[in-house]
Amino acid sequence: MRHMTASPRVRMSPDSRREQLLDLGVRLLATRSIDEISIELLAEEAGISRGLLYHYFGNKQDFHRAVVRRAADELIEVTAPSSDTDPLVQLMLSLGAYVEYVTDNFEGYVSLVRAAASGDEGMREIYEEARAALTDRLFEVAGREQLAALGVTDSAATRLMVRGWSALTEEVVISWVRSPAGVSRDDLLQRLAHGLVALVRDPA
Amino acid sequence: MRHMTASPRVRMSPDSRREQLLDLGVRLLATRSIDEISIELLAEEAGISRGLLYHYFGNKQDFHRAVVRRAADELIEVTAPSSDTDPLVQLMLSLGAYVEYVTDNFEGYVSLVRAAASGDEGMREIYEEARAALTDRLFEVAGREQLAALGVTDSAATRLMVRGWSALTEEVVISWVRSPAGVSRDDLLQRLAHGLVALVRDPA
Numbered sequence: 001m002r003h004m005t006a007s008p009r010v011r012m013s014p015d016s017r018r019e020q021l022l023d024l025g026v027r028l029l030a031t032r033s034i035d036e037i038s039i040e041l042l043a044e045e046a047g048i049s050r051g052l053l054y055h056y057f058g059n060k061q062d063f064h065r066a067v068v069r070r071a072a073d074e075l076i077e078v079t080a081p082s083s084d085t086d087p088l089v090q091l092m093l094s095l096g097a098y099v100e101y102v103t104d105n106f107e108g109y110v111s112l113v114r115a116a117a118s119g120d121e122g123m124r125e126i127y128e129e130a131r132a133a134l135t136d137r138l139f140e141v142a143g144r145e146q147l148a149a150l151g152v153t154d155s156a157a158t159r160l161m162v163r164g165w166s167a168l169t170e171e172v173v174i175s176w177v178r179s180p181a182g183v184s185r186d187d188l189l190q191r192l193a194h195g196l197v198a199l200v201r202d203p204a
Numbered sequence: 205m206r207h208m209t210a211s212p213r214v215r216m217s218p219d220s221r222r223e224q225l226l227d228l229g230v231r232l233l234a235t236r237s238i239d240e241i242s243i244e245l246l247a248e249e250a251g252i253s254r255g256l257l258y259h260y261f262g263n264k265q266d267f268h269r270a271v272v273r274r275a276a277d278e279l280i281e282v283t284a285p286s287s288d289t290d291p292l293v294q295l296m297l298s299l300g301a302y303v304e305y306v307t308d309n310f311e312g313y314v315s316l317v318r319a320a321a322s323g324d325e326g327m328r329e330i331y332e333e334a335r336a337a338l339t340d341r342l343f344e345v346a347g348r349e350q351l352a353a354l355g356v357t358d359s360a361a362t363r364l365m366v367r368g369w370s371a372l373t374e375e376v377v378i379s380w381v382r383s384p385a386g387v388s389r390d391d392l393l394q395r396l397a398h399g400l401v402a403l404v405r406d407p408a
Contacts, residue, residue, distance in 0.1 A: 117321030156385035161395055163379060164372035168403075171371035172364055181360035190407055191365055198402035199372075203394055
């Protein structure tokens with residue numbers, strides 16, 4: 001059984017301790033579905049009492065939402081655009097990071113997508129916020145001039161297609177990680193990136 | 205309270221009666237989520253006893269699956285390609301029928317997508333079968349020669365992108381029906397149809 005590097009006996013602020021426990025929750029989520037992450041499992045892995053965990057997280061639902069929010073923040077962070085000025089290169093790099101994230105956290109990621117799609121309003125909210133952050137960023141990064149150069153107007157129709165592309169990317173990457181069927185990672189990234197450009201371009 | 209046109213007292217074969225009850229279930233689903241369709245509601249609307257319904261459908265889960273399977277078959281039927289020989293025109297007509305179906309059956313359709321995404325394996329299976337039927341048809345209809353003329357090869361990568369486009373279309377159409385935000389139906393159909401062509405084209 002692995003324990004956290006910092007012993008729980010070391011005095012830490014409640015906030016730092018909570019953050020550390022959330023990080024552990026996110027790591028556990030990589031290879032498990034959200035339903036398999038219990039307060040009991042976290043207590044065992046962290047080597048602290050269940051009572052203390054309930055003190056930090058209230059109940060199981062609040063604990064799950066906190067872990068998922070942390071996982072979503074992590075995804076937004078690892079896929080943050082680089083400083084490269086070519087928007088297509090930035091997009092390819094972000095997509096590469098996204099594919100790596102889904103590969104490394106497959107069980108947890110698929111369970112989050114399912115939890116968001118199901119009846120849990122709290123999960124759906126976190127998921128929608130993360131998706132909005134990931135897609136709105138595309139417009140901010142590119143900027144109006146670069147969009148115009150690509151033949152793209154920032155309109156309701158364009159935003160709708162970007163939202164659709166985001167669903168496409170999620171579906172395609174999950175399917176590909178599950179079964180690559182001979183499609184190379186580079187081919188996948190090329191198709192997704194060029195697909196976005198084609199989808200948001202104004203009709204001729 | 206509406207009742208079925210044919211009185212339940214008229215002698216019908218068990219299969220016809222079951223079909224008739226399923227049709228009623230699908231009609232009820234248009235304006236309700238799947239969880240709101242109970243054996244009790246169907247019994248009331250059909251004017252027959254709950255006992256008889258349990259006789260036809262076994263239990264609630266089997267009843268729900270039968271209704272959803274029927275709804276999926278209906279969707280596949282109404283979006284069937286026309287006899288038009290231009291694949292792009294066929295695609296636009298199918299997409300138009302899909303948009304109309306989602307508009308007319310909004311509550312039920314959204315609840316099905318959610319049920320499929322959640323833990324219910326039976327629902328997911330029906331959903332995956334319907335999606336596969338809807339997308340595989342695109343290749344059959346177009347045929348190898350027409351695909352080649354469009355610059356498309358039938359490959360694992362192409363099938364992956366079509367699967368993604370299907371998720372995109374679902375997301376975009378549900379969002380659009382919920383809030384059109386000034387995007388016209390024609391603009392929507394144009395973007396979805398041309399989007400597919402762009403997504404499946406082999407990279408230059």
